[in-house]
Amino acid sequence: MNDPFEQFDLPVAFEVDRHQLDERFRxxxxxxxxxxxVRQGDQARRMAAAVAADVNEAYAILGDDxxxxxxxxxxxxxxxxxxRDTSQDIEFIEAQIEWRERLEEAxxxxxxxxxxxxxxxxxxxxxxxxxxxxxxLKDPEAPAADAKDRVLELRFFDRLLDEMKRTRRNLAAAx
Amino acid sequence: xxxxQITEPGADSAPHQRHLAAGIDLGTTHSLVATVRSGExxxxxxxxxxxxxxxxxxxxxxxxxxxxxxxxxxxxxxxxTIASVKRLIGRGAxxxxxxxxxxxFRLKTGESSVPRIETAxxxxxxxxxxxxxxxxxxxxxxxxxxxxxxGVVITVPAYFDDAQRQATRDxxxxxxxxxxxLISEPTAAAVAYGLDQGEESIIAVYDLGGGTFDxxxxxxxRGVFExxxxxxxxxxxxxxxxRAIADWLLNQAGMAGETxxxxxxxxxxxxxxxxxxxxxxxxxxxxxxxxxxxxWSGEMGRDTLVELARxxxxxxxxxxxxxxxxxGLEPGAIDEVVLVGGSTRMPAVREAVEGYFGRxxxxxxxxxxxxxxxxxxxxxxxxxxxPDTELVLLDVIPLSLGLETMxxxxxxxxxxNTTIPVTRAQEFTTFKDGQxxxxxxxxxxxxxxxxxxxxxxxxTLSGIxxxxxxxxxxxxxxxxxxxxxxxxxxxxxxxxxxxxxxxxPSYGLTDTEIEQMLRDSASSAREDMEARxxxxxxxxxxxxxxxxxxxxxxxxxxYLEPEERQTIEQAREALRAEREKGADPDAIETxxxxxxxxxxxxxxxxxxxxxxxxxxxxxVSEYDAGN
Numbered sequence: 001m002n003d004p005f006e007q008f009d010l011p012v013a014f015e016v017d018r019h020q021l022d023e024r025f026r027x028x029x030x031x032x033x034x035x036x037x038v039r040q041g042d043q044a045r046r047m048a049a050a051v052a053a054d055v056n057e058a059y060a061i062l063g064d065d066x067x068x069x070x071x072x073x074x075x076x077x078x079x080x081x082x083x084r085d086t087s088q089d090i091e092f093i094e095a096q097i098e099w100r101e102r103l104e105e106a107x108x109x110x111x112x113x114x115x116x117x118x119x120x121x122x123x124x125x126x127x128x129x130x131x132x133x134x135x136x137l138k139d140p141e142a143p144a145a146d147a148k149d150r151v152l153e154l155r156f157f158d159r160l161l162d163e164m165k166r167t168r169r170n171l172a173a174a175x
Numbered sequence: 176x177x178x179x180q181i182t183e184p185g186a187d188s189a190p191h192q193r194h195l196a197a198g199i200d201l202g203t204t205h206s207l208v209a210t211v212r213s214g215e216x217x218x219x220x221x222x223x224x225x226x227x228x229x230x231x232x233x234x235x236x237x238x239x240x241x242x243x244x245x246x247x248x249x250x251x252x253x254x255x256t257i258a259s260v261k262r263l264i265g266r267g268a269x270x271x272x273x274x275x276x277x278x279x280f281r282l283k284t285g286e287s288s289v290p291r292i293e294t295a296x297x298x299x300x301x302x303x304x305x306x307x308x309x310x311x312x313x314x315x316x317x318x319x320x321x322x323x324x325x326g327v328v329i330t331v332p333a334y335f336d337d338a339q340r341q342a343t344r345d346x347x348x349x350x351x352x353x354x355x356x357l358i359s360e361p362t363a364a365a366v367a368y369g370l371d372q373g374e375e376s377i378i379a380v381y382d383l384g385g386g387t388f389d390x391x392x393x394x395x396x397r398g399v400f401e402x403x404x405x406x407x408x409x410x411x412x413x414x415x416x417x418r419a420i421a422d423w424l425l426n427q428a429g430m431a432g433e434t435x436x437x438x439x440x441x442x443x444x445x446x447x448x449x450x451x452x453x454x455x456x457x458x459x460x461x462x463x464x465x466x467x468x469x470x471w472s473g474e475m476g477r478d479t480l481v482e483l484a485r486x487x488x489x490x491x492x493x494x495x496x497x498x499x500x501x502x503g504l505e506p507g508a509i510d511e512v513v514l515v516g517g518s519t520r521m522p523a524v525r526e527a528v529e530g531y532f533g534r535x536x537x538x539x540x541x542x543x544x545x546x547x548x549x550x551x552x553x554x555x556x557x558x559x560x561x562p563d564t565e566l567v568l569l570d571v572i573p574l575s576l577g578l579e580t581m582x583x584x585x586x587x588x589x590x591x592n593t594t595i596p597v598t599r600a601q602e603f604t605t606f607k608d609g610q611x612x613x614x615x616x617x618x619x620x621x622x623x624x625x626x627x628x629x630x631x632x633x634x635t636l637s638g639i640x641x642x643x644x645x646x647x648x649x650x651x652x653x654x655x656x657x658x659x660x661x662x663x664x665x666x667x668x669x670x671x672x673x674x675x676x677x678x679x680p681s682y683g684l685t686d687t688e689i690e691q692m693l694r695d696s697a698s699s700a701r702e703d704m705e706a707r708x709x710x711x712x713x714x715x716x717x718x719x720x721x722x723x724x725x726x727x728x729x730x731x732x733x734y735l736e737p738e739e740r741q742t743i744e745q746a747r748e749a750l751r752a753e754r755e756k757g758a759d760p761d762a763i764e765t766x767x768x769x770x771x772x773x774x775x776x777x778x779x780x781x782x783x784x785x786x787x788x789x790x791x792x793x794x795v796s797e798y799d800a801g802n
Contacts, residue, residue: 009790027789032782033567034596034657038326038355038557039194040722041715043771044778049656051782053598060593169503 004058004071014072014137016062025059066158069133069151072140078148087152096156099125103160107167115168122164126157196355196558197316198363198550199329201305201343203261204385204412206230207544208312209551210320211560216367216551218544219319227543228315231258232307234294241311250436254280255294259386260308262409263290263301264346265339302342306349313352325714326355328554330546333359333391334405336574336619336629337661344658351707353714355557357658358568361391362400363549364515368537371395371568377403377508381528381536382515383491386412390495392502392509399569401592406498411490413450413518419483420446420475428463428471438466453477454520481523488527495531512536517543569594572655579616579625581606588653591621595659600652602668609641613649617663636665638672705760712760716750716767723747723774726781734780746773 005012008024030036032052037044061067070080087093099122106114133154136147144150197210197219205227209218218226225243233245234255240248248256257280263271271282271290281293291298309329316324329352331343340357347354358366361380365371370378375396382389389407393400421442425431433439442463452459458476465471499506512532518524519542528536540548556564572595577587580603589599605613614635620628639647648668655661666673723743731740750766753759 007786024790028786029567029569031785031789033569035356035557035567039559039718041719041767041771043719043775044722047775047778047782049596049654050598051786052657053596053654056594056597057599165503169500 002054002058003075004061007055007058008062010062012072012075012140014069014134014140016068018063021059021062025055028055065130065133066151066155069137069147069154072137073143073147073151076141076143078143080148085148085152087149087156089149089153092149092153092156099160103164103167107171110171112168112171115164115171119161119164119168122157122161126154126161129154129157194325194558194560195316195320195322196551196554196560197312197324197327198547198552198554199309199312199327200360200363200544200547200550201261201308201329201331201346202230202384202546203259203387204230205543206308206312207547208316209544209547210316211551211555216548216555218541218547218551219315221315228308228311229258230261230308231256232260232304233257234296234299236295239296239307241307250440255296256280257292257294257299257304260301260304263292264305265336265342266290266301267338302346302349305343305346309347309350309352313350324352325558326353326554328356328358328363328550328557329354330360330363330550331357332389332405333361333393333402333573335359335659337576337631337659338629340659344660354658355554356568358550358553358570359391359400359402359573360389360515360546361393361402361405361513362568362570363546363553364513365393365395365400365511365549366552366568367540367545367549368511368513370511370513370537371400376510377504378511378513379495379509379532380513380515381491381495381519382407383518383524384412384516385414385518386410388412388491388494390491390498392498392504399571399594401571402573403504403592404498404501405573406494406501408490408494411487413516415487416450416484416518416521417443417446419487420450420480423475423479423483424449424461424463427473428465430463430465430471433466435466438464449475450480450521453480454522477522480521484521484523488524492527492531506532509534513545514538514542515545570657570659571595572597572659574619574629575621576617576619576631576653576655576661577628578603578651579618583625585618585620585623585625585628588651589655593655595655596657598652598654600650603649603651604645605639605642605647605649606644608644610644610647611639611641612637613639613665615651615663615665617661631661632663634663634665636667636672638670639667640670640672642669709757709760709763712763712767713754713757716754716763719767719770720747720751720754723770726774726777730777730781730784734777734784739777743770743773743777746770 008021008028010016010021010024029052032048032055034045034048034052037048061071074080102118103115106118129150132150133147136144136150195210197208198216200207207218207226207228209216220226221228221242228242229246231242231245231249233240233248233252234257235252245256246258249258267288268290283291283293283298289300291300292304313324327347329343329347331340335343343357344354360382361378364380364382365378370376373395378393378395380389380391380393382391387407387409388411389405391405392403394403421439424442424446425433433442445461445463449459449461453475456477458474460472461475462470462472509532512528512534514525514528514536519528519538525536525538553568555561571592572589573591575587575591576589577585580586586601588601589597603613612635614633616625616633617631618625618628619631622628636649639649650666650668652664652666653661654664664673727740727743735743746766746769750763750770753763753766
């Protein structure tokens, strides 16, 4: 697979222009989607499917803060292992535990209001984590030494936000 | 005045020539076929002017009938009259066992993973029954249009999993149809109303058919339709309202407890008529014949109907609430509401839907036909009849795909709502020293535990060189095509041992079984097998030749060295010669493969150029916009 930035002809950077990214995605799919090749035989269709899959994947990476950050770090030779990597920062590990406890308590109490407040604060914390990642990756060719830790922290907030959305949905559905 | 025509690559070389294509709504209770003619999409009627084809197939020892003719046998020959086969398609024996109590026909689930229905004409799979319906619609379309269809778009429910989609495709293949694409029913309905032209919106599609209720929440964003949530009730529909009216009529006529099937059927018919009359009228006369031959006649008002329908409508609203909660949305977040299914003609249904979502639903298109119409519009685009349109319908995978890992847990490889086509790979390793084989279990669903999900396939990668635990690197690749169909490959990276499956086995038919069915099927008895194969190869050869000619004309000089071009042209002439000879399907296939091989680099170069053009084109328009 080609480099996603190259595929979308975008500058290699953590911050991407969302509008430009979306617009290019649409154009690329309009040209390459296998639907455009249904009348040109199986071979063309298969090749288009492979290229369109590549474009979809590149778009998914460029459109997601965490995946884009991982990609930028991997470009400079940093290894990621999603199964084993965890943040080494003791303070952050403690913060993680506190967040989890807080959400578990609210969930156990079926307290939608508390979950909502926690959700807003969590969004705020995520935005701060994102800003730190952006800072660590300011020079994408030479990321800060602690960039990987910052990226793992961002992942923690993304996952926790996902879990919380699920919890809130389940609570709403049960009401 | 003759103008010199300059065609875009990929555009039609003969723009005046229309390509015949159709959209097919293959429904649980009824099916329709639609095409675009003179710019208008509409469904096609049969010779008696009926647009709706009941999804019923009757197998007699001396022949097969489909539709209205088949439905007439429901009472006198229930075992051989197959209705609602969509409930069985792509399902395994275990799923079907839970349904069989409700089904009038006899199922055999013994020796094969695919259940078979016992009929007077032999054992039939759901794929074969569906193929009969598709075949009938195909014949109707081809008789109306006067020539063979180049391809079709078939709709499937948004929640159909890989096995169900694959089985639908298999049925189309049996019916001799070239499937351009499968699209989801709610997406097709949204397309029919032109909602795909919008930028960003959240769309609720409320589909109340005869026997099923589906509610789907779609999100259209940047040209991609995502299914946020689907729900409904597979045993709830307009038929239940008919039954409620019939009960009321029986009570009014003092016939409660009536058991004579023929009289009950007549009452049910009267109930349906009254329901339909009350769509426009505030009140309608009703009549029921009692056992003693006397007649009860009375008047039924719309308020009575509303009262009778209320409990059923309430159940659909409960499903709407549930599905919105699943999507994490409030009713006010819905931008557009689309009505599908004949039962949504009832004013009471419209009012209930409007009341709940707080928006006037789209209802301008006949709700029985809207799905087929949307599919026909998409088929028209895919056939190349609208070369100017840039619109591509992007779909997502409806349910997550994953592999079983240690302890019966699922490792998700492709999460739900990923835009397709998509290719994702993940590495696994061995957990025992000297392990030489690894068995892979592919599942689909959202639960962390394997058993709670749908099992799609199991296969084994063997011949892994013995190594210490954790040293082998097995890369498993999931490829999902534009129809949502999955292919899985596993490869041991250090030695290159490979295993590959097209995901069909668990509940699907194997290629051999399909081939056998093609041989056995009534349609191919009429049409000789070899002749059919030849015809298919000729059509594919024409497709390849036409595309290649257009490509060479526009881009040949740009991308090909003279020798390369010569090689391609030689292969092309060989194919053209075989195609003209029209004698040997194998020879045509071989010649076509040679052309494809010779032109592979050319196709790739053109595709790369498409990418560059797409990006460059944008740069220009950005500049124009002053960015």
